[in-house]
Amino acid sequence: MVQADAFILVYSLVDRHSFKAVKDIRDQIVAIDKTRHAPIVIVGNKLDLKSRQRHVHRALIEAVVKSKWGHEYMEVSSKTDMDVTDVFKIAMRGASSNFLLQAALDNRRLQHRRNANENLNTRNRSWTPAFAVFHSINMSLPTPSFHSSTSGSESSFRIAVMGASAVGKSAIVNRLIHGKFHRGYAATIQDRYITDIDVNGSRVMLDIFDTPGAYCFANVRRLAITNSEAFVLVYSVGDESSFENMAKIRDLIIQEKSEGVPILVVGNKSDLTTSDRFISKDKAYCMITNGWNHQYMETSAKDNVNVSEIFQLIVSQTRTYFHEKRRRMTTPAAALRRLSCKLRRSKTLN
The missing domain is CATH 3.40.50.300 (P-loop containing nucleotide triphosphate hydrolases)
Incomplete structure (x- = not known):
């Protein structure tokens, strides 16, 4: 479980016990530090069955999954191949976005540590990560x-x-x-x-x-x-x-x-x-x-x-x-502010 970048949790639209099982698995995922922020897609399968066979209305499930849990929700039919590929697209995009976010945060933390020992100007600190x-x-x-x-x-x-x-x-x-x-x-x-x-x-x-x-x-x-x-x-x-x-x-x-x-x-x-x-x-x-x-x-x-x-x-x-x-940065007042910042950083490092 800890090796996965994204999770697709599937339950049957006509079996309320399967949704409870998905909830238990979801709780285990968010309880682990390494997977707590991993994207999760909850999928209700067997959409091809008649609506009266559903154990709960879609709006109620979406309220729990999206509003309470903060996950994506889809309903599919593996029998008729309805929206199956979209599930994996959403999971892959979510994994990519999560990787992008974590990489940016890790890179920023590393940059902040470097800035404690290096005299970097403000623009480099802002944009290099x-x-x-x-x-x-x-x-x-x-x-x-x-x-x-x-x-x-x-x-x-x-x-x-x-x-x-x-x-x-x-x-x-x-x-x-x-x-x-x-x-x-x-x-x-x-x-x-x-x-x-x-x-x-x-x-x-x-x-x-x-x-x-x-x-x-x-x-x-x-x-x-x-x-x-x-x-x-x-x-x-x-x-x-x-x-x-x-x-x-x-x-x-x-x-x-x-x-x-x-x-x-x-x-x-x-x-x-x-x-x-x-x-x-x-x-x-x-x-x-x-x-x-x-x-x-x-x-x-x-x-x-x-x-x-x-x-x-x-x-x-x-x-x-x-x-x-750029025009404001070239004024004498701006030059004086930059010099003052340099002096303060120099005193801090020394």
Whole structure:
């Protein structure tokens, strides 16, 4: 058990005793230090049987598995091969994300120990762990290799696409990368894409993190916030709760980064009719631009409206942010602050 990176626990939808057995196994897994944080997928099999044969309603099981335990839940039919491969995809993605998170934490702890003995500048302390982690993981995970340049480069940017579940984050990214729109929905654990786009006549490399919307992957979202330079926050114009969820993510970003970090708020599913919207475009624009001082854009991944424009706008915004940041760093006051920090570190080491 301690050698596994992820767990798929299967019970029968028509046998309540099998669910109790799965619960006991799950309790054993979370009680072991080495497997406590390993991703677990609870699977109800025999979905092909009639609904009246179920021992409990799906909503009740999901409430326990997702809300109380914080695990992913799926129902399948091995007899008809319904959603079987999706179970293993979710488990593999969860294992990859967990490995990524633990590697980042281990790398950061190692870096902090080194910083106690070495005179590293602030930027190296902030970004070196992330570069080391993502570069090493690219050697084994099925993500494209990417040698990131320095923070705030004119030609490469790390962008996190964040928001609630089912608002169309992955649909937007897939429309940009592949030019396609998939009508089906599959929950994202974590995906990463490398692509280049044209911004004002120059090619720009984008390192895009497509983050999960499910609350049980909060650690993955925090890791994306830490290692990204700019953020595209997506909500559905037809779902008020997705806007509230997006606002909470924005607050997390502001706490982790700073008030001026590049953020673009995107209202997806602009193809919906006026009666299906919970907020008008003008009201949303006023709220975002005046209340939060962020730029706002509406898009439709389905109809391919404003998809590439989203990333062009966030790149331009990020460039401006880093230009201003570098300008402030070159002022006499900034030079004096850096000198003061160096002196304090030198006294600490001595």
